[in-house]
Amino acid sequence: MLELIDAIVAVIGKVGGNGLGRTALQKIIYFAKAKGLTDAEYYAYFYGPYSAEVKGTLSSLVAYGFVDERMELIPGGKRIYKYTLTPDGEALLQKKIEKESGEQVERVEEVVNAAKEYSSSLKAEDISIPAKSYFVLVEEGKGQAMKPTEIKEIAHKLGWKVEDSQIEESVKLLSRLGLVTVEVAKEPQ
Amino acid sequence: MTDSNWEKWHYKDIRDPIHGFVGVTEKECKILDSPQLQRLRNIKQLACTNLVYPGATHTRFDHSLGVLHIADRIAQRLNFNPHEQAIVRMAALLHDVGHGSFSHVFENVMKKIHGKYNHAELASLIINGTELGDSLDDLREEVVSLLLYPEKHGKLGYLISSELDADRLDYLLRDSYYVGVEYGHFDLERIIHTLHVIRDPRGTEELVVKWKGREAVTGYRLARCYMHLQVYQHHTRLITDAMLIRCLEKAIMEEEIPELAPFRQAVNSKIFLDSLLAFTDEKILNLIVTKAKGQSAELGKMIFERALLKNAFSRSVDEIKSYRAKREFQTEESLERVRAYICTKTKVPKDWVFMHLSEVANPLYRDPDYLDEGKRPILILEQDGKTPALQDSSPLVGGEKKSWLKIFVFCREKDKDRVTKAAEDYVNSL
Numbered sequence: 001m002l003e004l005i006d007a008i009v010a011v012i013g014k015v016g017g018n019g020l021g022r023t024a025l026q027k028i029i030y031f032a033k034a035k036g037l038t039d040a041e042y043y044a045y046f047y048g049p050y051s052a053e054v055k056g057t058l059s060s061l062v063a064y065g066f067v068d069e070r071m072e073l074i075p076g077g078k079r080i081y082k083y084t085l086t087p088d089g090e091a092l093l094q095k096k097i098e099k100e101s102g103e104q105v106e107r108v109e110e111v112v113n114a115a116k117e118y119s120s121s122l123k124a125e126d127i128s129i130p131a132k133s134y135f136v137l138v139e140e141g142k143g144q145a146m147k148p149t150e151i152k153e154i155a156h157k158l159g160w161k162v163e164d165s166q167i168e169e170s171v172k173l174l175s176r177l178g179l180v181t182v183e184v185a186k187e188p189q
Numbered sequence: 190m191t192d193s194n195w196e197k198w199h200y201k202d203i204r205d206p207i208h209g210f211v212g213v214t215e216k217e218c219k220i221l222d223s224p225q226l227q228r229l230r231n232i233k234q235l236a237c238t239n240l241v242y243p244g245a246t247h248t249r250f251d252h253s254l255g256v257l258h259i260a261d262r263i264a265q266r267l268n269f270n271p272h273e274q275a276i277v278r279m280a281a282l283l284h285d286v287g288h289g290s291f292s293h294v295f296e297n298v299m300k301k302i303h304g305k306y307n308h309a310e311l312a313s314l315i316i317n318g319t320e321l322g323d324s325l326d327d328l329r330e331e332v333v334s335l336l337l338y339p340e341k342h343g344k345l346g347y348l349i350s351s352e353l354d355a356d357r358l359d360y361l362l363r364d365s366y367y368v369g370v371e372y373g374h375f376d377l378e379r380i381i382h383t384l385h386v387i388r389d390p391r392g393t394e395e396l397v398v399k400w401k402g403r404e405a406v407t408g409y410r411l412a413r414c415y416m417h418l419q420v421y422q423h424h425t426r427l428i429t430d431a432m433l434i435r436c437l438e439k440a441i442m443e444e445e446i447p448e449l450a451p452f453r454q455a456v457n458s459k460i461f462l463d464s465l466l467a468f469t470d471e472k473i474l475n476l477i478v479t480k481a482k483g484q485s486a487e488l489g490k491m492i493f494e495r496a497l498l499k500n501a502f503s504r505s506v507d508e509i510k511s512y513r514a515k516r517e518f519q520t521e522e523s524l525e526r527v528r529a530y531i532c533t534k535t536k537v538p539k540d541w542v543f544m545h546l547s548e549v550a551n552p553l554y555r556d557p558d559y560l561d562e563g564k565r566p567i568l569i570l571e572q573d574g575k576t577p578a579l580q581d582s583s584p585l586v587g588g589e590k591k592s593w594l595k596i597f598v599f600c601r602e603k604d605k606d607r608v609t610k611a612a613e614d615y616v617n618s619l
Contacts, residue, residue: 005520063548063594064506064515088512096513 002104004029004057006097007038010105012067012083013093014112015122019070019082022058023047023124024115027131029054031111034134034179037104042135044158048128049135058083066092080124111177118173130170132160134179145183198261203254207362211258214275217282219324221254224466225286225315229253231469235364235421236291237429240495242368242420249285249292255359256281259377260348263355266381267344267396277345279328280335281355286321287311289465290473291437294430298437303456309336309350311465314457319466343394344386351396352567353380353406361412364420372415379405385570397570398579406567407583418593422547424500428599431543432488432498440477440485448476484540498543499605502598502612514619518546518596530615531598535607542608543599 002010011028012020020028030049032038042049061067066089070082085093098105119126136154137146148167155162174180199212213221220226229249238245260281264274287308289295299306313333316322322329339346348355358377365373383402387395398406420426441452451464468476478489491497509515517523524544532539567579600608 003520003522005516060519060548060594064519066512066515088515091512092516096516 001036002032002038002097002101002108004038004040004053005061006101007032007108008054008057008061009066009085009089009093010097010108011112013085013090014105014109015116016084019068019084020122021124022055022081022083024122024127025058025083026050026054027124027127028111028115028122030131030134031115031177031179032108034138035107035111035177037107037111044135044139044160046159047124048132048160061089065089114173114176117176129162129166130173132158132162133167133170134174137180205251205254205258207255207359207366208258211254212261213254213257214278216324216328217257217279220279220282220321223319223321223324225319225321226250226253226282228466228469229285229288231471232288232290232292233470234292234360235368235426236294236470237433237492238368238420238423238426240429240492240497241423241425242370244367244369245364247363247367249288252360252363253282253285255363256284256355259358259381260355262381263348263384266384267386269344273345276328276331276335277348279325280332280345280349283312283316283321283332284309284336284349284356285312286315287313287465290468290470291433294433295437297430297434298441299452299456301434301438302441302453306456311456311462313337314462315466318459318462344396347394347396353384353396353398353409357413358409361409361416364416365412368420370416370419372419373412375409375412376405380409387570387576395568395576397568397576399570400572403569403579403583406569406579410567410579410583422595424503424597425497427545427547427597428498428500428543429492431545431599432492435540435543436477436485436488436492437473439483439488440481443483444477444481444485446476446480449473498599499602500597501600501605501608502596504596504616506594506596509616511616511619514616517615517619527598527612527615531608531611534611534614535604537600537604537608541601541604543597545597545599547595547597548593 007029008025011025011032015028027048029038029040029051030042033040033042040051040053042051044050058067062069062083065086068084068086068089070084072080072082093105115122115127118130132155133151136151136158137143140154140158141150148164151167152162152164171180171182175182197214200215201213201218202210203213205211227250232249233239233245234247234249234252235245257278260277261274264277269277285308287310289299296306296308313336316325316329316333325332335342335345335349339350342349347353350356358380361373361375362377365371379402380398383399383405385397385399387397389395440446441449448464448467451458451460454461474489474492477485478493481489506515506518509518517527524546528539528542528544531537531542568576569579569582570576571582598608598612
């Protein structure tokens with residue numbers, strides 16, 4: 001299992017490009033945790049499962065100069081933060097983390113690729129839905145089989161607005177990650 | 190419209206070096222006289238900072254009164270109704286009642302032992318579990334809710350917990366005065382004068398600072414930053430805190446001192462709360478020095494005699510060029526590896542090498558993100574009605590990205606040279 005700090009560096013490094021938003025990072029680490037690749041405590045928050053540990057470690061990585069934080073103003077005046085690896089962060093990933101835990105990093109990369117396939121731009125609004133669905137299934141439903149409407153009801157109680165169709169769509173990512181299996185419920189006679 | 194009944198709000202006037210006279214109501218007076226509040230007279234605001242700055246002997250009691258005063262000034266400025274005013278004053282007065290001996294030091298010890306500790310939660314348990322609750326009568330429920338969930342109480346919540354709450358506005362001025370430095374000063378009057386309440390599109394109340402107060406708030410942010418750099422993160426203060434933390438943790442977990450055993454129980458248990466309320470700074474340290482046998486007694490004695498540990502190694506993260514070295518100094522686990530290396534090389538016992546990571550939690554450039562942390566950034570109400578965060582509005586706050594992280598290794602004076610060399614060798618080897 002990767003230490004959280006190394007898992008975050010691996011996720012940001014494997015997303016690459018223009019950078020990864022902090023909400024999407026939270027959710028990808030959440031999936032990585034579900035796959036047993038790292039560990040962090042998560043609880044229900046505004047945009048889905050949230051970990052103060054992830055937030056703290058990310059801040060620390062920025063302060064240490066491994067990750068660059070860039071603020072962008074988007075229409076409506078809202079601020080979003082994007083994260084990319086600095087040269088030190090790249091060196092840490094390639095010369096240390098991948099050397100010592102190559103197999104784990106490959107599995108993290110699979111999670112990142114699955115998330116990208118689900119939402120190519122890794123938009124926070126998109127990627128948070130599978131995380132919410134999974135949180136409801138595991139934390140609230142204790143792993144019991146649930147219908148999309150049941151997931152929706154519990155999600156609403158947690159303050160998350162999701163629709164049946166979005167939940168059904170989100171199952172694609174969760175299935176690809178091997179986190180859920182889909183059963184077709186038999187109609188009552 | 191606040192209640193202008195002078196007699197009611199000034200049942201007694203208490204002299205305060207920061208704010209002049211602080212008026213309290215009859216009910217507040219009763220609360221102040223309770224053993225739970227009086228106990229705060231013996232809990233220093235800044236733990237053992239007086240070993241560095243001798244004047245820093247002010248207590249949580251003085252500070253609680255100051256917070257009440259500032260909360261009241263803001264409540265009056267914003268035209269709170271008398272009920273809101275009474276609630277916010279009482280919550281301000283009681284906000285620190287859950288603090289244990291040595292304030293945040295005890296909080297850190299409890300976090301090490303129990304994984305978490307929230308003094309607001311403890312305050313609510315103390316209020317509900319003692320005669321304090323009865324004294325509050327009709328205010329109790331709302332005061333407890335305001336302390337526990339400030340974010341649910343609109344403008345009142347801002348005064349109790351936000352980037353610009355009455356707590357911070359008081360402690361910077363008070364700490365600065367008692368410590369004897371000028372860094373913590375800012376224009377409180379201008380800030381209060383420019384505060385304003387707006388409603389966001391969802392109808393939630395938000396406390397903002399009008400554009401005219403931008404410079405005053407920038408000054409306040411600078412004051413916080415400098416106080417952290419010069420006082421709160423002073424290396425000798427970090428040493429005394431590290432010694433106290435180790436001293437209390439070892440005494441609670443390893444010594445057979447019956448009076449301290451309750452601190453191993455759940456933090457919300459009655460036995461825990463009773464013990465929390467029974468101890469003050471002096472009482473707990475005296476007990477440890479008298480009854481403990483191991484390192485905790487030795488550390489306690491060293492604190493009493495001001496025979497402090499020494500700073501053997503310190504390095505700002507910016508000064509560390511190797512990414513491997515930076516990684517080794519970043520997490521608790523990796524710091525343990527560094528400590529193990531130093532101890533093996535020097536033969537100094539593990540318990541006498543202290544690793545410490547110091548971070549200024551209030552750098553100028555970063556405002557906490559409301560949605561991310563449940564905290565509220567300081568918003569500036571511009572002339573055009575927009576409300577950007579201070580960091581996007583002030584010419585001074587923003588952009589700058591200096592790291593405020595520093596790594597320290599503390600040890601006994603007799604081990605210092607060896608520990609310094611081992612720490613330097615380790616960093617240079619990476």
